[in-house]
Amino acid sequence: MTIAINYKNITYKNNSINLILFTDEKFSISALKKYVLSTEYSYIFDVLKTKDKNKKIISFDINSKRKIVLVSLKKNLSSSDVENLGAKFYDQFKNYSQNKYILNTDSISIKLQNAAGYFLHGLKLKSYIFDKYKTKKNKKNFSITVIGKNKTSIIDQIKFKAIEDGTFYTRDLVSEPGNILHPDEYAKRLNLLKKVGLKINIYDEKKLKKLGMNTLLGVGQGSIRGSYLVTLEWNGLKNKSKPLAFVGKGVCFDTGGISLKPAKFMEDMTYDMAGSAVVVGLMKSLALRKAKVNAVGVVGLVENMPGGNAQRPGDIVKSYSGKTVEILNTDAEGRLVLADALTYTEEKFKPKFIIDLATLTGAIIVSLGSEYAGLFSNDDKLSNQLIEAGEHVEEKVWRMPLNKNFDKLIDSKNADMQNINYVGGAGSTTAAQFLQRFILNKTPWAHLDIAGMAFSKYGGALNSGGATGYGVRLLNKLIEEHYE
Secondary structure: OEEEEEEEEOOOOOOOEEEEEEOOOOOOHHHHHHHOOHHHHHHHHHHHHHOOOOOOOEEEEEOOOEEEEEEOOOOOOOOOHHHHHHHHHHHHHHHOOOEEEEEEEEHHHOOOOHHHHHHHHHHHHHOOOOOOOOOOOOEEEEEEEEOOOOOOOOHHHHHHHHHHHHHHHHHHHHOOOOOOOOHHHHHHHHHHHHHHHOEEEEEEHHHHHHOHHHHHHHHHOOOOOOOEEEEEEEOOOOOOOOOEEEHHHHHEEEOOOOOOOOOOOOOHHHHHHHHHHHHHHHHHHHHHHOOOOOEEEEEEEEEEEEOOOOOOOOEEEEEEOOOOEEOOOOOOOOOHHHHHHHHHHHHHHOOOOEEEEOOOOHHHHHHHOOHHHHEEEEHHHHHHHHHHHHHOOOOOEEEEEEEOOHHHOOOOOOOEEOOOOOOOOOHHHHHHHHHHOOOOOOOOEEEEEEEOEEEEEEOOOOOOHHHHHOOOOHHHHHHHHHHH
């Protein structure tokens, strides 16, 4: 379905097009007289007496071509509340045959700035579908003309659209099958982002070997596809201030390698690159909205396959940091990709902070389900900022423990460390504890384990199931609130 939103500097009554108006939580309509015909007002007034006013959206069929929709707004609604109303509106009317609407922003009485913008933002986010490989596509159009004095400013329209485009790009990447979006193809697509103003550097296997990124390369050595580290830079400030750094795990398909996963649900492992997709979607958003910040995204792209040249359990590899790792389980591969990426990012870019994202452990789903991402961090300030941003956009995080006492669970007799905890328990924490060892210069760092958040079987408030794009809006809000 195509969603078209147009902004007009006009006010009119038209009895042949659908109309969206906003009321208070009690559905008081006296203030709406000037926006509808007198006969329509009388009809709505009468019918409203029989309607369930506990609903947040009520519609009235005026005739076969005209529907008037009332959306109730409580005084103290948050931006995410209004986004959810927009999503609810889309769900309620997406199959209606007459999908042309006028949204009159003059009917908005609450003080929330950009209320109409948040409503439409939620509607757009909810409307996403991935039907690229469907032979029959939904060709319906959904058109909204926005009028009135409370329209979203052009600057904020650009910002909303940039975040939507970044989120949709992330969802597109995560939704692609493994035979299409393997590391070679992924690297090519990222190179195309130069056209939105990002500086792209692609490090192939030859360059990675020269750099000594053996933990990353080890994960991909069983695949016929290449392995890559890609950096995406956005310089929105003229000065050379330290960038904000975002690092993502990009395992395009994860069989588990020699430590092979069970066959059931292995098809879902196409989304094991979701952490990298969030980083890419975020960087695209920053470029599209010309964010006044310096930022860098770093993604490690590999495919974990059980080929004849695959990494074996028991192998010992030397990381980019110089530290050695004993591979006890080849299915604990994401931390190996991130290990080299984290150290390289810290050394190369000397950032203000590093935030990494990864679908890292099933254990975090046991802990937090699909409601919160796991947050692990060495910095209280950064943690609190992420928690606050997550609450604001309803992409929530929950801080989990890190402690030196967990180190004994990943210390190895044969190398500096091992890649899993064989004792059992604390699976997500020991994975994060492993990653922390590759932050060498005490840079503020946060790790987001998004295994329960990147993909949804049943859908959420702002997505209809499948890839969620979780993290793009969270990190955009973090940057917007604290670093621009």
